[in-house]
Amino acid sequence: MTKDLTRVETHFAFGRNWASFADRITEVEIEEAVVGLQRLVGALNGKRFLDIGCGSGLHALAALRLGAREVVAVDLDQNSVLTARRVLAHHAPGHVWQVDKISVFDLSLDAMGAFDTVYAWGVLHHTGDMQRAIRQAAALPAPGGIFAFALYRRVWMDWFWRREKPWYARASSRAQARARTVYMALFRLGLRLTGRSFADYLAGYRSNRGMDYSHDVHDWLGGWPYESILPKEVEALMRPLRFEQVQSFTRKGWLFGREFGFFGSGCDEYVYRRSSALCAA
Ligand SMILES: C[S@@+](CC[C@H](N)C(=O)[O-])C[C@H]1O[C@@H](n2cnc3c(N)ncnc32)[C@H](O)[C@@H]1O
Structure with missing residues (x-):
């Protein structure tokens, strides 16, 4: 088997898990997703929204409920793509959305245009090259646009x-x-x-x-591939890309600033705004 961890055949079958979960999505789960997304990015009225690594499509759906005018959702895993299409077709008929099977590494501004909000929750650390994935996704918000993402925090385990x-x-x-x-x-x-x-x-x-x-x-x-990161490392990556932090939800552990991570690491959430100056570094 190839050792290239950016290739889907080396990954955990995320999509199969999402497919089995998606049948349970009701208005309760949708409302919770709306609240969670709103806490990070606020109202999305009239915005163009990109969901990278959309999984079940629940948060793409939440973006439509928050008023996004257009949602593009992508995932590398064919089962996630089919599931997200099914969820959106069922819960968001008549809205403007599309779900494509494409890797974050193949997303380009030329092909897709810029987005007001780019969202990647719990995804970029599962791509096999987290830092490259962050840079690739960071190219897609329009000047002044938002890039919201969640990444596993580093733990001792x-x-x-x-x-x-x-x-x-x-x-x-x-x-x-x-x-x-x-x-x-x-x-x-x-x-x-x-x-x-x-x-x-x-x-x-x-x-x-x-x-x-x-x-x-x-x-x-x-959840393989797996990487983790500290908030200060995220900041060091985002600043040269000309992003300013809007807010973050991070947790420090009690053991030299890190959690032990015996049962898992948990995600820290970050919201950045791209500089509105046109020439980004
Ligand atoms: C843990 S799930 C998170 C799903 C969703 N964002 C959520 O928060 O519920 C990670 C998702 O990222 C997808 N993924 C992994 N590598 C990817 C890549 N290179 N490009 C796009 N999606 C990827 C997986 O297939 C999976 O559906």
């Missing part, structure tokens, strides 16, 4: 996840199911040791992507 994820992504369904059982058992134990109950945790469970707990666990354990 990254060394472990970089070994576990490629194994899980290639493992048989039975081996994956066993891995999920072990993970969930350890998670329950962790909750019990800290005086919390798994049943209460599940009852209140809502991932910010609308997923249920079991789809989320599968996505976390298999």
